[in-house]
Structure formats: C-alpha cells, structure tokens
Amino acid sequence: MAEEKKMPGALRAPGAGFTRRTFTLGALGAAGLVxxxxxxxxxxxxxxxxxxxxxxxxTLWGNCLHCEKCREVCPKGAIGPTHLEDGILNMRTPSxxxxxxxxxxCTNETDGPQCVKVCPTRALILPAGAVxxxxxxxxxxxxxxxxxxxxxxxxxxxRGMGCHECVDACAFDALELGYDHVPVVDxxxxxxxxxxxxxxxxxxxxxxxxxxxxxxxxxxxxx
Amino acid sequence: xxxxxxxxxxLRMIAMLAVLAVVAVGYFAAGGIGNLCGIGFESITLLxxxxxxxxxxxxxxxxxxAVVSVLAVLVICIVLGKVFCSWVCPVHFLSGSKRxxxxxxxxxxxxxxxxxxxxxxxxxxxxxxxQEKTALSGCSSCAAPCGKSRGVKIDSRHGILAAxxxxxxxxxxxxxxxxxxxxLTFATVLLVMRLFAFGETTWTxxxxxxxxxAEVVLLPRWCAKxxxxxxxxxxxxxxxxxxxxxxxxxxxxxxxxxxxxxxxxRACPEGINLHDIAAGETTLADxxxxxxCADVCPERxxxxxxxxxxxxxxxxxxxxxxxxxxxxxxxxxxxxxx
Ligand code: SF4
Ligand code: SF4
Ligand code: SF4
Ligand code: SF4
Ligand code: SF4
Ligand code: SF4
Numbered sequence: 001m002a003e004e005k006k007m008p009g010a011l012r013a014p015g016a017g018f019t020r021r022t023f024t025l026g027a028l029g030a031a032g033l034v035x036x037x038x039x040x041x042x043x044x045x046x047x048x049x050x051x052x053x054x055x056x057x058x059t060l061w062g063n064c065l066h067c068e069k070c071r072e073v074c075p076k077g078a079i080g081p082t083h084l085e086d087g088i089l090n091m092r093t094p095s096x097x098x099x100x101x102x103x104x105x106c107t108n109e110t111d112g113p114q115c116v117k118v119c120p121t122r123a124l125i126l127p128a129g130a131v132x133x134x135x136x137x138x139x140x141x142x143x144x145x146x147x148x149x150x151x152x153x154x155x156x157x158x159r160g161m162g163c164h165e166c167v168d169a170c171a172f173d174a175l176e177l178g179y180d181h182v183p184v185v186d187x188x189x190x191x192x193x194x195x196x197x198x199x200x201x202x203x204x205x206x207x208x209x210x211x212x213x214x215x216x217x218x219x220x221x222x223x
Numbered sequence: 224x225x226x227x228x229x230x231x232x233x234l235r236m237i238a239m240l241a242v243l244a245v246v247a248v249g250y251f252a253a254g255g256i257g258n259l260c261g262i263g264f265e266s267i268t269l270l271x272x273x274x275x276x277x278x279x280x281x282x283x284x285x286x287x288x289a290v291v292s293v294l295a296v297l298v299i300c301i302v303l304g305k306v307f308c309s310w311v312c313p314v315h316f317l318s319g320s321k322r323x324x325x326x327x328x329x330x331x332x333x334x335x336x337x338x339x340x341x342x343x344x345x346x347x348x349x350x351x352x353x354q355e356k357t358a359l360s361g362c363s364s365c366a367a368p369c370g371k372s373r374g375v376k377i378d379s380r381h382g383i384l385a386a387x388x389x390x391x392x393x394x395x396x397x398x399x400x401x402x403x404x405x406x407l408t409f410a411t412v413l414l415v416m417r418l419f420a421f422g423e424t425t426w427t428x429x430x431x432x433x434x435x436x437a438e439v440v441l442l443p444r445w446c447a448k449x450x451x452x453x454x455x456x457x458x459x460x461x462x463x464x465x466x467x468x469x470x471x472x473x474x475x476x477x478x479x480x481x482x483x484x485x486x487x488x489r490a491c492p493e494g495i496n497l498h499d500i501a502a503g504e505t506t507l508a509d510x511x512x513x514x515x516c517a518d519v520c521p522e523r524x525x526x527x528x529x530x531x532x533x534x535x536x537x538x539x540x541x542x543x544x545x546x547x548x549x550x551x552x553x554x555x556x557x558x559x560x561x
Contacts, residue, residue, distance in 0.1 A: 022378050022379045022448075023379070023382075024379075025379040025443075025448050025449070026378070026379030026380075026381070026382025026383060027382065029379060029382065029383035029386065029449050030382055030383055030385070030386030030389075031386075033383065033386045033387055033390045033398050033399060034386065034389075034390050034393075034398075036390075036398055036401060036402060037390040037391075037393065037394035037396075037398035038394070040394070040396075040398065040401060041394055058395065059282070061281075061395070061396040062278065062281035062282050062395050062396045062397075063278045063281065063282055063286070064278075065260040065261055065270060065271065065274040065275075065277075065278055065397065065400065066258075066260050066400060066406055066410065067257040067258060067260045067261030067262070067268065067270070068250065068257055068258055068260075068409075068413065069255045069256075069257040069261060069268065070255075072249060072250065072252070072253060072254065072255045072256065072257070073253055073254075073255040073265075074253075075253065081410075081413060081414065081417070083425045083426070083427040084425070084426060084427040084430050085425065085426060085427070088401060089396065091401060091427070092400075092406070092410050100421075114255075117266055118255045118265060118266050118268075120261050120263075120266075120268035120270055120288040120289075120292075121261070121270065121275075121278045121286055121288065121289060122286055122288075123278075
C-alpha cells in the first residue's frame, strides 16, 4: 500500500487512509488488551503475603488500582511493592515485606488497620466477623496473613548458638524452643504477623549457614 | 522550533513536576498521598476516573470512593476541560519530542504534496472513503474524522476505552492498568527511589521503562491514538463550555487577510484545527488548555475567555456544510495536516 511506504510522514497522509488507520489502531489496541487480559490470567501468579483484608486475591486483583497508599501509611513499614517476578497479575499490588517491618495489625492505632482504612477501592477489606490479632492481649484473631516456617539447617540455634530472637519477638506465643532448643512454630497460634522473620538474625550475625538464601524463619502463604 | 521554550510550556512542565515531586516525597513519607491512580490525603482520595470505572466493572458493584471520583473528575472536566493531559500527566511530556519531530516531517510532507500536485491525494482519499464505507457500514461516519464541529469525535482511543472496559468485565481485573504508561511512570519512580534508598534491584524497573518507551516512543502518538484515559477525559469534556480557545477572526492572519498561516493548527498537540474545528482530528472537547496555540500565534489572536463570545458560538454551530462529501474530503486532508 502506498502509505505504508511513506513512513513516518504518511502516518497522517491526507485522505480516508486515515480512517482505516484509525480503525486498525483501535482494533489492534483492543485486541492487545484482550490478549493481555487472557495472558495475565493464564500465566501463573505466585501466591503472596498480603496486608490484612487482602486475603481474597480475586478482590484484590479486581479492585487494587496500585495507588500505593496502603504501603505509604503502614506505621510498621511492613508493606512492599510487588514485582514482575511475582506474576503479571500481582504487579504493583501490595505485599508484605517482613524484612522491612512486621504487621502488628495496628494494635496501637485507634481506628484499626491503617492500610484497610486508606484503601480507596476496598481492595483491602476485612470480611464480616473479622477478629484482628492484638499484640497487647495476645489475641491471635482470625485474619491470618500466612504461617511461619523454620528452616532448621539455617537456624543458628540448631548449631548451638543459643539464639532465640524469633521466640522473643513473637507477640502471640506461637513460637517456643523445642527439645533441642530450636524454635518450633505452633501453627494454631501463628497469624503470620512476620515479627519472627523480621527479628531473625541468621543472615546477619554469627556463622551464616552455607547455602542459606533466606532467613531461617520466614512467613509463607497458607497453601 | 522553540515552542518548547514558551512560557506556558515551562509552566506546564513545572506543574507536572510539582505533582511528580509531591507523589515522590509521599512515597517515602507516611502521609498516604498515593499517586495519580489515587491521590489524596489519608482516607480522602481522588481516583483516576478510568481506574475507578474499571474497578467497579471488575467487582460489578458501586464503590463509593470510585463513584465520587468519577463525578468529581466530570465536574473538573466540565469546568476546565481535559486539563489533566497537558498540565498533570507526565506521559504528555514524554511523548512530546516525538510529536514535534512528526510535526516537522508532516509539514514538509504537505508542502511537498502541494508542490507536486494536489490531485494525487484527494483522488486517493475519495476511493478509500467508499471502500471504508462498505467495509465499516454503519461505523464509517464515526470512525472517520466525520467533520463534526461539536461534541466528541470518536476515534481509535475510544475503541480502546471500550476494550479496556470490556476486557475488565470479562477477566475481572483492570487489564489496562497493567500497561498504563501513567501508572507505570509512577511505579518506575517508586522502584528507582527504592533502588537508591534500599539497593533493591529488580528486573521490573527495566521492564517498566521498556514498556513505557514502547508505548510513547514506538507507537505512533500514544496520546492521540491509544490512550483510553485521554479518551474518557475527552468524553467527559464534551460538556465543557468554559475557557475554550477562541480565535479572534479580526486578528488572525488567515481569517482576516487570507494568509496561509496555520501555526496554531500545527502547534496543537491534541489535533484541533481552530480555523475550522470540523476539519480537525478532534473537537474542542479534546482541548487540554495547553495554550500552545496562543503562544505560537504572532498576532495573539487566540484567547481563552470564560465563555466564548456569541459570534464564535454561531460559527461553530454551523456544521451543515461539513456534511457534504466535498467538504468531508477536504476536512480529512486538512485534519491530518499538522
Ligand atoms: S495492619 Fe497496620 S501494621 Fe499491619 S500491614 Fe496494615 S498498616 Fe501495616
Ligand atoms: S490502598 Fe488499596 S488500591 Fe491502593 S495500592 Fe493498596 S490495596 Fe491497592
Ligand atoms: S531468630 Fe532465626 S536464627 Fe535465631 S532462633 Fe529464630 S529462626 Fe533461628
Ligand atoms: S494505572 Fe492508569 S488507568 Fe489505571 S488507575 Fe492508574 S492512571 Fe488510571
Ligand atoms: S492522552 Fe493519556 S497519556 Fe496522553 S496526556 Fe492524556 S492521559 Fe496522559
Ligand atoms: S487548542 Fe490550543 S490550548 Fe487547546 S490543546 Fe490545542 S494547542 Fe492546546
């Protein structure tokens, strides 16, 4: 076609070629969006740790407009941005970053979880009958972000260094030292607040276990 | 050439950078300012109108903050028009240099066409119009620059807007937001700040920058051809009657002395032809009040009165001749000449 050869001036070559071009661009753009939507749904997305109220992933994906407000207001700095590596659908949605902070469910804030409060689109919304963890009363609550897992090979206590940082950090009595002084998680009492992961010194102090790629205690999503 | 040095351009740049700076500071302060997808303080938030619509479509329910935001943006659009695009949106500036280059290429092109012989282009145009009409049947009048001087001219952006809403309905999440260059620009700012602040490295930064570059540099004119957010704002601005550009016919070189001046037409980033609205790519609904036309006019013939004087209103209100086929072909030719 004549106008195809005359790029880029021909982008707006006079005449109705413009019309067809407009239609083509619109159709291509529309097709692109549909393909993107289907693609994003097909490509598997990692299950991530979410702030309180973000446990229903479908609602979070549908409503989150990526305004970053929840991340900004968290008094504990426990919310981090999500990356492409976590799946296309998760891109720019909020997820917990327990290396940076942990979630105390805003126990000391008068009006409840700040992240839920600022979310303008109700992407973070507490279900009816939600009971939040309370670090003062040790109430575990029924909003569970994930569950802690100990990697015994990487744990300093396992190698006789007498570490119990995580046990001390847990406000919900979900951790105790086992028979060999290595911490054991009580999954019934762990609400995934991340205090243990935040406190774990296995990657920063003492003799770091060979091959350790993460802290010895991390919170993982509920399967 | 030095249109990017004009006073308004600098002002607009400052306004855009100020918003960017507030958002960037907010990213690291605990105020919860958010970004252009949702901006405000604490629990008061003005959502991006497109995002707000998409979130409600995805959930198939009304979200109070989203409804309020759409209405608030509608009011802003009625009073100020599509100001967001040239005063706040960073993408407008990102795609600016590319656009200016095209202006020059296009201007040179039309000049050449004129010299070689005008018969070539219109003949072509006529043939394609017929083909178009049969191919698109009912739609041809809308997909084309149909010579409307009022209301909104529907173009490819509006098609993409419809697809953005449709795909969200089908897939249950705001699909367009994944690739929206406005949102991605702010996401990139955040990631770059975190890269420097915490040494947080991620492929996402490179992916986002590549995506933005692909959209605003590789695609022909993102804002004019693709952006569904711009399309939504232009639809909302269809009701705008205030602060619209007004050409003073007595001062304008082309209107008063018949000179071949089309500086204002070529300066307009939104494709508006102030000499003959019907001939432009878009109507005044797409005016982003960037003032490029006013700044470029040697006679200062373009003003932005609160309400357009009567005479201008009457002139714009005579779309009848534009419906004739001859005028339509002429309109299309002229509309693309910028
Ligand atoms: S509940 Fe409070 S501490 Fe927990 S993530 Fe939300 S804002 Fe942060
Ligand atoms: S506040 Fe809500 S909409 Fe904004 S990023 Fe957080 S979850 Fe998404
Ligand atoms: S803080 Fe880490 S290293 Fe120390 S006992 Fe707990 S899991 Fe082991
Ligand atoms: S990503 Fe773009 S379309 Fe989506 S909410 Fe943000 S600015 Fe609006
Ligand atoms: S058309 Fe879209 S990308 Fe361009 S300035 Fe307007 S909102 Fe921004
Ligand atoms: S008509 Fe003037 S003010 Fe409006 S968008 Fe075009 S150049 Fe800018």
